[in-house]
Amino acid sequence: MKVMNILHDSVVDGPGLRTVIFFAGCPHRCNGCHNPQSWNMKNGTDLTVEDIMAEVSSNPLANVTFSGGDPFIQAKKIVPLAKEIKKLGKNIWIYTGYTMEELQSSKDVYKHQLLSLCDVLVDGPFILELRDLSLPYRGSSNQRIIELH
Incomplete structure (x- = not known):
């Protein structure tokens, strides 16, 4: 996987402490x-499931946000x-520029699998004209917080 960064103890990317x-x-x-530097895959660092799980496991009190x-x-x-x-009993929030409807209608089986493992989806592109700093856990008013589990 190409990863830009792993941040511990975030309180703005979902409720409670989050990795x-x-x-x-x-x-x-x-x-x-x-985070425009994240647009290019080449800017990421290759990490394995094991590499990332070591980071996730280092804070047993934190849930996870992608x-x-x-x-x-x-x-x-x-x-x-x-x-x-999920085997650790942690919940997963995922931020995406896709809408829930776009993900559901995708022909990509892996997108469907990832969606099925997601507890809360924050969907939709960030729209600068709809930016609202008063909204919890999202940047613009078009984005939705969708509880899936």
């Missing part, structure tokens, strides 16, 4: 993106990681 994995690669290229870039770009490689995280 946030920022994946490389994003086709959405939202104007005003807070962000980016867009995690669904690397869905095939992230599915095994998500399965291991």
